[in-house]
Amino acid sequence: MTVALVPPITYGMGHVDADPLTTGPRYVRTGGMSRWHRPRAGIRWQDGRVVYTVWCGQQVGGLRAARPMVTADTVPDGLPVCGTCEGRAIGAGQDDQPTDRPPLLFGPRSLTPPRHCPGSRMDLYAPLPGGTAGRCLACQDTHPIRAMGGPYASRTGIVQHPPGAALFAPCPFHRWRHPRRAAPDSDLLACMCGRPLTAPQ
Ligand SMILES: [Zn+2]
Numbered sequence: 128m129t130v131a132l133v134p135p136i137t138y139g140m141g142h143v144d145a146d147p148l149t150t151g152p153r154y155v156r157t158g159g160m161s162r163w164h165r166p167r168a169g170i171r172w173q174d175g176r177v178v179y180t181v182w183c184g185q186q187v188g189g190l191r192a193a194r195p196m197v198t199a200d201t202v203p204d205g206l207p208v209c210g211t212c213e214g215r216a217i218g219a220g221q222d223d224q225p226t227d228r229p230p231l232l233f234g235p236r237s238l239t240p241p242r243h244c245p246g247s248r249m250d251l252y253a254p255l256p257g258g259t260a261g262r263c264l265a266c267q268d269t270h271p272i273r274a275m276g277g278p279y280a281s282r283t284g285i286v287q288h289p290p291g292a293a294l295f296a297p298c299p300f301h302r303w304r305h306p307r308r309a310a311p312d313s314d315l316l317a318c319m320c321g322r323p324l325t326a327p328q
């Protein structure tokens with residue numbers, strides 16, 4: 128049995144060529160680890176290697192070929208489970224809550240949509256006739272456009288606004304952080320890693 132993984136969010140371009148995994152085993156460790164950890168996110172490289180980021184922040188798998196990764200649905204060998212991993216995995220909703228104590232809560236902020244549309248204050252809009260409003264390319268809502276920046280760096284942008292209902296589905300690696308035009312004169316968006324950004328189906 129597998130559990131749902133969260134997207135393999137990254138702040139760089141380190142593993143964007145790999146495929147994000149949406150499900151994984153409940154517990155993992157390598158032969159040298161003294162406790163089991165719980166996968167939070169995972170990727171599969173083109174050569175087939177699988178690497179999990181566990182909830183406590185370590186990476187399991189991949190290059191440690193000398194000490195192969197072991198996976199389990201229930202802990203089989205009496206080894207302890209990493210408390211950080213267990214608490215965060217349950218608190219984030221990856222697994223059932225305990226029934227004999229108050230619920231655990233862990234909410235990674237980067238998973239929830241941003242408070243302000245990522246098109247806010249950017250030139251990511253299609254101007255509407257009249258020149259005072261534009262259609263936001265990130266969420267498709269219409270808002271006023273304004274001059275922004277100082278006198279020496281004047282540009283126009285769409286005003287800050289909450290994300291519209293058609294906000295693009297997040298990049299698995301960079302979420303909503305790095306939208307740009309797919310091409311200089313295109314009204315389609317792509318992430319900085321090149322993945323197209325379109326509204327959820
Ligand atoms: Zn852990």
Ligand SMILES: [Zn+2]
Nearest residue numbers: 244246263266
């Ligand atoms: Zn928008």
Ligand SMILES: [Zn+2]
Nearest residue numbers: 298301318320
């Ligand atoms: Zn990306």
